[in-house]
Amino acid sequence: MPIRVDSFGGACNGSVQTFVRKVETFCKFECRDMDAQADQTEIHDILVWTLADNLKDNAREWSDSLPQSMSTKWEALKPAILDKYQAREDPDRFMEICLRLEKLSQGERTVDEYLQEAQKLYDFCQVSISREHLDTRA
Numbered sequence: 001m002p003i004r005v006d007s008f009g010g011a012c013n014g015s016v017q018t019f020v021r022k023v024e025t026f027c028k029f030e031c032r033d034m035d036a037q038a039d040q041t042e043i044h045d046i047l048v049w050t051l052a053d054n055l056k057d058n059a060r061e062w063s064d065s066l067p068q069s070m071s072t073k074w075e076a077l078k079p080a081i082l083d084k085y086q087a088r089e090d091p092d093r094f095m096e097i098c099l100r101l102e103k104l105s106q107g108e109r110t111v112d113e114y115l116q117e118a119q120k121l122y123d124f125c126q127v128s129i130s131r132e133h134l135d136t137r138a
Contacts, residue, residue: 009055
């Protein structure tokens with residue numbers, strides 16, 4: 001039975017890891033008969049082509065918008081797609097952090113501890129907002 005790679009449309013539900021793993025498995029299967037000394041560049045080209053060929057919808061648009069230096073190199077493309085579609089896996093997490101920041105009080109903590117916690121929560125919110133902003137531009 002041949003290995004099949006299901007198309008990936010850009011869901012942020014953790015399926016990107018499964019998708020990338022299937023692409024890698026498919027390529028290992030397809031390249032199994034290649035010479036042991038096969039050029040790694042050729043194998044990486046097959047990985048990039050297989051991944052790109054199985055993208056659809058939002059993921060296809062995102063991939064098409066990448067600079068060529070990123071979209072043609074497996075070493076750059078793999079972490080980029082994992083970061084892009086894992087970053088928003090849990091949309092409720094952002095709301096939870098923002099609510100914690102809103103309800104934060106010093107309580108029994110020292111001023112330094114309170115400010116450190118507030119800064120950590122604020123930084124998380126800023127990173128999430130920046131990613132969201134970048135996601136809408138991409």
